Amino acid sequence: MCLLPEASTAPTTTRAARQEEARAQALRRVCAGFITTISPHSAARLADLMTGSRFEKAA
Numbered sequence: 001m002c003l004l005p006e007a008s009t010a011p012t013t014t015r016a017a018r019q020e021e022a023r024a025q026a027l028r029r030v031c032a033g034f035i036t037t038i039s040p041h042s043a044a045r046l047a048d049l050m051t052g053s054r055f056e057k058a059a
Helices: 004-032 040-049 052-058
Strands: none
Touching: none
């Protein structure tokens, strides 16, 4: 019976799962600060600013 390798990998798997969950939670916290809603007017202005011809005129 070779139960020892399985027993040694189980805690590692659990630790890896906890680390992955901690990373995911940290990423959600960081990204939550960047989630915002802009008005349709601001979105239209931003789209207008991002057109190539506007950048060329500004340069």
